Amino acid sequence: MIPGDFQPQKPTGTQLAKLGVLGVVLLGVFIGIVLVLTFVISSWLGRPVIFGHDGPDQPIEFPHETHVKELGMDCTFCHRNVEKEAAASVPAAGLCMTCHSAVGDELEGITKMRNLYEDGRSIHWVRVHRVPDHVHFVHEAHIRYFSEKEGIEAQEVCATCHGDVASMDKVQQNRSLKMGDCVNCHKQNNAPTDCATCHY
Amino acid sequence: MALTRRQFLTLMGGSAGAAVLFQACGLPEKELLIDSPAAMPEDLVSGIDNWYATASQQGGVSEGIVVRVMEGRAKKVEGNPDYPLNLGGHSALSEASLQGLYHPDRISAPLVRTGPRGSGEYREISWEDAVARLSTQLSDLKNSNEGNKAVFVSNPVGGHAGLVLDRFVGATGARHMAYEAVENNVLRNALKEVFGTDSIPEFDIDNSDFILSFGADFLSSWVSPTRYARGYGEFRQGHEHRGKLIHVDSRFSMTAANADQWIHVNPGTEGLLAMSIMQVLSATHSDPIYEQLDSDGILDTYSPANVADVVGVSPDVITKIAEDFSHSEHPIALGGGSAGAHTNGTQNLKAIYSLNRVVSNLGKKGGVLLNPEPPIDGVSAAKATSTFSEFHRLSEEMKAGNVSVLMVRDADIYYGMTDTADMKSALDSVPLIVSFGGMMDDTTSIADLILPQHHFLEDWGTDVPVAGPGYEMVGFQQPVVRPFFEHRGGNLGTKGFADILMTTAQVMGEDLGLSADTFKEVIRNDARKLYELNRGQVVSGSFEGFWNGVLQRGGWWDTGSKVTKEPAIKRLDGVDRAEFGGSNQEFYLQPFISTLGDGVGASLPWLQAMPDAISTATWQTWVEINHKVAEEKGISEGDVLEIRPSNGRVIRALAMPNPAVPPDIIGIPIGQGHRDGGRYSAGRGSNVLSVLDPQVDSDTGSLAWAATRANITMTGEWIRVPKFENTVPEFPRDEHHHIIEITSGDGH
Amino acid sequence: MVTADSNKWGMVVDVDRCTGCQGCVVACQSENNIPINLEEHFNQRRAIQWIRIERYWEGEYPDVKARFIPVMCQHCGNAPCEPVCPVYATYHNNEGMNVQVYNRCIGTRFCANGCPYHVRFFNFWEPEWPESLKNQLNPDVTVRSRGIMEKCSFCVQRIQRSTRESERDNEVLEDGDRGLNPACVNACATNALTFGNFNDPDSKVSKMKEEAMKEGGRGYRLMENLGTDTNVVYLKKVDESVEVTHGH
Structure with missing residues (x-):
């Protein structure tokens, strides 16, 4: 053995422990970065895949399943602007009261809604589908186009973008609704892809 | 411009309290009532827009407007294309009423x-x-x-x-x-003398081919500028021959800028010029009318040679104007503004309007059309x-x-x-x-x-205009949005002006004899009288249909109801020389109305930021001064000047030299210098009305607001004039840069 | 008649009718959510007016003239602003309009430098309104944030809305429809501004243009020699006292 030469040494116990802690920390950071990136990238590309899989909580539970599947109501009964204007529109409490002045006494949500109605206030629903301010999406034109093309009722068109809302526990976003999504569909349907169609 | 069916459908009556209407849906009443705009959740946004017709009477100017309402909020004002007074165009003041409605400093409770x-x-x-x-x-x-x-x-x-x-x-x-603040008593008095009418007649500028205007800045601020501007467009390019406009004024106003010829006269001599024109005509035309007008034989003292020096216009020019005026097919003479704001104001305007009698344009196309009495008894236009x-x-x-x-x-x-x-x-x-x-x-x-009143877009009313369209009309003002402060409850918030008076009288136990409990009912009851006349542009088999019709169209009018009677010709009176407060002062101080009306627009930021037509200045009080005079005195743009009339009062204003101001004139815009009026006007600029001499028109006792003389002194301070000019680089004007091209002919 | 695939929107401006009243300027600000131009904005030369009235002096007292001309984006067929944009935020669409895409714009301001008409304005500040005045904002128009270029769009939101509504209702969108017209055109009391489809030979603008461009007609374009091929046609001011027939 040459004096002064490199002598392999057995790591001491403390050194091993430190290394182990460092390894765990690095692994943690790595997993953290992966998680964050997964969340960020997937949010960018579409809806988040890790969190928010369910739709947001609403101030009053509105079971689409009961109303649409069981009672067979049309989407357009409540979203009554969808065939006329840009926004599909969410009804004022007054519309709920056409039935719920008589039915649903036992439900907590109904009591809440009736109180709001009597005070002349509105239900502040949490918005699920949202496009940015600089995008002007018009429901009416899309419904008109698809119902003519496919020869179907207006309300059957809704699922194209919104999915099977009737089976959703809480309403959630079904498509990415990013610009790429819009443009792809516009191209497939020979719809205009001029920027000024949506951006002004 | 005719309304298409689509537009007509969207001009809707506000019979359901002007809430956003669902058409034919048979839903309970409550759903029609949208939340108070301030508290509305975004998901109620429907994207539906409705246009409701109503009438704007701000600053004494009547205009029919349609207001675009979305989700209970007023978004946009446009002119009502059917309304006889403006036929589609609208003024910036009407547009800016939206800012009055949503002004952050409105009073929300008593x-x-x-x-x-x-x-x-x-x-x-x-x-x-x-x-x-x-x-x-x-x-x-x-x-x-x-x-x-x-x-x-x-x-x-x-x-x-x-x-x-x-x-x-x-x-x-x-x-x-x-x-x-800027009264029109002198005008109304003179019109009564010359035409025997209480209202301001319609001037058919549209079909005229020669307009001789004295001091009346009718394209920018005088009486009903939107309507006159509409007529002006047709007057210029709507007919085979382009009309000619001569504007006589002591100041270079916006109308002077658009005239074919601006005749600068010494302040207060407009009437002398008008008399002189009549003298020229009476000397060259033998018409019995001159014997009626000038039975005293006073006209000869006003020959061009006699008045030229005082007026400051050469005799040749006077003669030429007189000839052009009388040779035109459809001439009109207008007078007002500064011409009536002198101690001899009424005399000036009487002489000016008498020119119309000389050319007998009364009741004729392209002439002066008198207004009939309003159709509902007891409901009149605003009195003097x-x-x-x-x-x-x-x-x-x-x-x-x-x-x-x-x-x-x-x-x-x-x-x-x-x-x-x-x-x-x-x-x-x-x-x-x-x-x-x-x-x-x-x-x-x-x-x-x-006791805060509603904004006019929240209130009922009718518009019986002082300056009618030459036939009977009643404009209808309906609430286009629910009161903005409705959410404060019935005990606070604002209320309609007439309703406040009716409630107060009721509490006092006085009977106003209106046989209705609300102002809306008062109007509705009288609408029945209109319905029973069974004429006018709204035809319906039922009163309900009629009521909706007048609200949809913005009012009721009957184009067939014209005045045919010609009032007797009155003898001419002489025109005295104007007197001024102070005599040693260097300048005539000429206040003028720019973008803020007589001050009503000062609280509205769009109007504050709207450039003055001549100077492009905004947001401040400036003083127009001749550029050469300014140079001699070492004054440049933005120098803070003190304006000192002989009465000892002082105001400050920013110098704004321009090449069109006569050397002995300084012009200052009216409208700034409010102590209050909300965040956009309080403490801003200065109020030229406050320093005027108390000179009055000798016939009426109205303020002669153009009869003040003043000196100016420099304060040594300088403030940048906020103006639009030079915000973007000015286009060079040479053979390579064709910007504004002029042609001498009409191209026909 | 207006059909979706064959439109070429344009304007005819009759300078002889214009009085310089600024009504169009305020109407535009109301329609298009243009931020309030405060005093300091004017002082910093950063006021925004999509349409403006230029005022020119000729001569001096007593022989003086003031000339007014409304200037808005000319929607050039051959636009100098378009090729200089590094992110294609401004481009020419197939309806004859020069479109500004706010979400693409990164605020280089090259386009403003390139524009010979100086009709492009930059948002140097985040636009601000008192809370209550926000009720007036037009939901059909995006509020531009700080760092974005903006300019006259021919009120494209009105074109979009009125064409869509007429398709929905199976109605013909007529020439001169007040829902189609930009805000300035409807506001103009003297009818100095006319808007329409140059591809429709029966439209009012086409007829006016044809008449104006004839020999001896009053038509001209702003700085035509630049070859910008604008979609705005101007009609000359008439002044019998002036002998020239060309700008000087």
């Missing part, structure tokens, strides 16, 4: 003063309390036979609001005085205002303790009266000042009790 006057310290009280306080005072005065110690000062109100106001002052025994002299007397009465209660509505006497009338300190001696202002103006902010 207020009672808690601090010293002018401190702005107020406490909110309920409507019940507020009305009780007013009615108690009025009842006490009435019961002690001192009803006339209550004075109601309002803006000129016509239509049904005027009717309710008349009944209210009648029942309470109060005195009523109408007030306008009280004059400056009368308000001067009022201020003395206030000081003598003869005014116990002063009620004001849209009449800013604190701001608009000259300081020499001493209104500001006189108001101090009035024990109770009650204002109906929906926003603080200078008078409202010293009031003891404020």
Whole structure:
């Protein structure tokens, strides 16, 4: 053995422990970065895949399943602007009261809604589908186009973008609704892809 | 421009209280009522827009407008294409009414003063309390036979609001005085003398081919500028031959800028020029009309040679104008503005309007069309205002303790009266000042009790215009949005002006004889009278259909109801020389109306930021001065000048030299210098009205607002003039850069 | 008649009718959510007006003239602003309009430098309104944030809305429809501004243009020699006292 030469040494116990802690920390950071990136990238590309899989909580539970599947109501009964204007529109409490002045006494949500109605206030629903301010999406034109093309009722068109809302526990976003999504569909349907169609 | 069916469908009547309407859905009433706009959740946004017709009467100018309403909020104003007075165009003031509606400094509940006057310290009280306080005072005065110690000062109100106001002052025994900072009494007086009419006739500028205008800045601010501008467009390019406009003015106004020829005259000599033109015509034409007009033979003293020096126009030019005027097929002579704002104002305008009698254009196409009486008995156009002299007397009465209660509505006497009338300190001696202002103006902010009225877009009303279209019409004003402060509940918030008066009278136990409980019903009852006339442009088999029809179309009018009677010709009076306050002062001080009206627009940021047509200046008070005079005095743009009339008052304004100002004139825009009026006007600029000499028109006692002379001194300070000019680089004008091209011919 | 695939929107401006009243300027600000131009914005030369009235002096007292001309984006067929944009935020669409895409714009301001008409304005500040005044904002128009270029769009939101509504209702969108017209055109009291489809030979603008461009007609374009091929046609001011027939 040459004096002064490199002598392999057995790591001491403390050194091993430190290394182990460092390894765990690095692994943690790595997993953290992966998680964050997964969340960020997937949010960018579409809806988040890790969190928010369910739709947001609403101030009053509105079971689409009961109303649409069981009672067979049309989407357009409540979203009554969808065939006329840009926004599909969410009804004022007054519309709920056409039935719920008589039915649903036992439900907590109904009591809440009736109180709001009597005070002349509105239900502040949490918005699920949202496009940015600089995008002007018009429901009416899309419904008109698809119902003519496919020869179907207006309300059957809704699922194209919104999915099977009737089976959703809480309403959630079904498509990415990013610009790429819009443009792809516009191209497939020979719809205009001029920027000024949506951006002004 | 005709309405297409699609547009017509969207011009909807507001019969359901102007809530956003669902058509044919059979839903419960409650769903029609959208939330108060301020508290509306975004998911209720529907994207539906409706256009409701209503009438704007701001600043005394009537315009029919349609308002775009989405989710209960007013978004856009446009001219009503059917409305006889503006036929589609609209003024910036109408557009900016949206900012009045949503002004951040609106008063949202009745207020009672808690601090010293002018401190702005107020406490909110309920409507019940507020009305009780007013009615108690009025009842006490009435019961002690001192009803006339209550004075109601309002803006000129016509239509049904005027009717309710008349009944209210009648029942309470109060005195009523109408007030306008820039009054048109001289004009109305002269028109009455020449045409025998109380209203301002229609000038058919559209079909005229020669307009001789004296001081009337009819394209920018005079009487009904949107309508005249519409006519002007057709006058220029709507017919085979392009009309010719000669504008006589002592200042280079916007109308002067658009005239084919601007004749600069010395201030106050417009009437002399008009007489001289008539003299030329009477000497060259043998028409019996001159014997009627000039039975005294006074015209000869006004020959061009005699007046040329005084007027400052060469005799040749006078003769040429006279010839052009008489040789035209459809000439009109107009006068107003500064021409009537001199000590000889009425004489000036009488001479000017008599030119129309000389060419007999009355009732003719392209001439002067008199207005018939309004179709509903008792519902008239706004009556002439009280004059400056009368308000001067009022201020003395206030000081003598003869005014116990002063009620004001849209009449800013604190701001608009000259300081020499001493209104500001006189108001101090009035024990109770009650204002109906929906926003603080200078008078409202010293009031003891404020009963805030609705904005006009939230209120009912009718428009019976002073300057009618030459046939009978009643414009309908309906609420296009629910009251903005509705969410404050029935005990707070704002209320309609006429409804406040009706409630107050009811509390006092007075019967106004209106046989209705609300102002809307008053109007609706009288609409039935219109319906029963069975004529006009709205035809319907039922009253309900008629009512919806007039609300949809913005009013009722009958183009067939014209005046055919020609009033007798009155003998000409002489025209005196104008007198001025002060004589050694270097300049004639000429106030003018720019973008803010007589001050009503100062609180609205769009109007503040709207460039003045001539100088492009905004947001400030500037003084127009001849560029060479300025150079001699070493004055450059932005120098702060002090304007000093002989009465000892001083205001400051920013120098704005331009090449069109006559050397002996300084022009200052009216409208700034408010003590209050919200964040956009308080403490901004200076108020030229406050320094004017108390010269009055000798016939009417109206303020001769153009009869002040003043010196200017430099303060050494400099402030950059906020103006649009040079915001973008000016286009070079040479052969490579064709920007504004001129042709001498019409291209025909 | 207006059909979706064959439109070429344009304007005819009759300078002889224009009085310089600024009504169009305010109407535009109301329609298009243009931020309030405060005093300091003017002082910093950063006021925004999509349409403006230029005022030119000729001569001096007593022989003086002031000339007014409204200037808005000329929607050039051959636009100098378009090729300089590094992110294609401004481009020419197939309806003859020069479109500004706010979400693409990164605020280089090259386009403003390139524009010979100086009709492009930059948002130097985040636009601000008092809370209550926001009720007036037009939901059909994006509020531009700080760092974005903006300019006259021919009120494209009105074109979009009125064409869509007429398709929905199976109605013909007529020439001169007040829902189609930009805000300035409807506001103009003197009818100095006319808007329409140059591809429709029966439209009012086409007829006016044809008449104006004839020999001896009043038509011209702003700085035509630049070859910008604008979609705005101007009609000359008439002044019998002036002998020239060309700008000087």
